[in-house]
Amino acid sequence: MDATYDAWAGPTVGELGELAVLDRITSRLPTGSPLLGPGDDCAVVAAPDGRFVVTTDMMVHGPDFRWAWSSPEDVGWKAAATNLSDVAAMGAAPSGLVIALAAPQATPVAVLEGIADGFRLAVDALAPGCGVVGGDLSTSATFTVAVTAFGDLGGRAPVLRSGARVGDVVAVSGELGRAARGLARLFRDGVDHQGEPDRAATVASGADADPDVDRQRRPVPPIADGPRAAVAGATAMLDLSDGLAIDAGRLARASRVTLLLEVDLDEVALHGGEDHGLLATFPADAALPGGFRRIGVVRDRGDADLLRAGAPVPTTGWDPYADWDGAAG
Structure with a gap:
């Protein structure tokens, strides 16, 4: 987080109004190469x-x-990365983003x-x-960023989470556990003495300089490995947004198989979320592309979704409804 930049100073969104705010935001965004970009009621994006x-x-x-822990740039980065990763998990290359922002009236425009x-x-x-390629602005008591992302399959079939086959290799690309x-x-x-998120405490503790904290704020998903996996013949794939164990369970249930882990992973790597790596299965004779590395094998469907050393692994991870009670929000 840049200590010299105070996004919370200057005119607010309520003071400038929607048109002026839009002009100041769109001038900073990447436009890509749409057939028709921001300015009309819809963008026009090619699907070859x-x-x-x-x-x-x-x-x-x-x-x-x-906000006590993240800068506006961090929030924009993370919102982009999480959606780009979902596109990559289908084997597609990201082609366009549409962004909707709902901000309290007193929000400085510099934040947007x-x-x-x-x-x-x-x-x-x-x-x-x-x-x-487009978006919308609104106001709300709670700051919200909503993103819609589009991706080009490049003439390939999408890679679904339901295609894993017995004998396939289970592989991951990206980091496990750092964001958690x-x-x-x-x-x-x-946090302060009451346990509330606190900027001063974050700086004083040295957490700002922690590379794991940086990965929590700005994940680096292996976007290019999604299309690479599709080309290499991946049979199933999904984004590791909520944790390896819970997402492996989703893939196993969708494919009606059991996944057997062959590597020793700690609890944070298994159950921590928000790394946004990729979990995929490949034919046994396929060369693993990009940064993918083998972690297991697909077995016939048994009583458990995920096994390690013959024992079931709880397929738990991040759940916003179960894991967040509104405290410190």
Whole structure:
């Protein structure tokens, strides 16, 4: 987080009005190469083979981010990364994003500009050529970012989570557990004496310089490995947004198989969320592409979704309804 930049200073969204705010935001966003970009009622985006994938995700202040711990750029980056990762998990290349922001009236415009900068930085780093092609602004008591992402399949069939076959290799690409370790440190060291998220405590504790905290704020999903997996013949794939164990359970149930882990992973790597890596299955004779590495094998469906050393692994992870009670929001 840039200590020299105060996004909370300057005119507010209520003072400038929608048109002026839109102008200041759109000038900072990546446009990509749509057939028709922002400015009309809809954008027009090419789908070369007549098909595309689409996904949507929200980030809400409280359960998904805290201003005490994240800068506006962090929030924009994370909102982009989480949606780009979902597109990649289908084997598609991200082609466009649509963003809706709902902000309290007293929000400084610089905060929205910072979010736009975060989107630009994330797209440039993770999915060059993708653009922000439209969106909407509204007001709300709770700051909310909603993103819809589109992806180009490149003439390939989408990779579903339901296609794993007995004998397939189970592989992951990306990091496991770093974002969860970063969040744990923020909850430990980035709080005041009442346990509320606190910027001063975060700085004083040194958490700002922790690379795991940085990964919590700005995940780096392996976007290019999604299309690579599709080309390499991946039979099933999904984004590891909620934790390896819970997402492996989703893939196992969708494919009606059991996944057997062959590697020793700690509890944070198994159950921590928000790394946004990719979990995929490949034919046994396939060469694993990109950053994918083998972690297990697909077995016939048994009583458990996920096994390790013959014992069931609880398929638990991040659940916003179960894991967040509104405290410190």
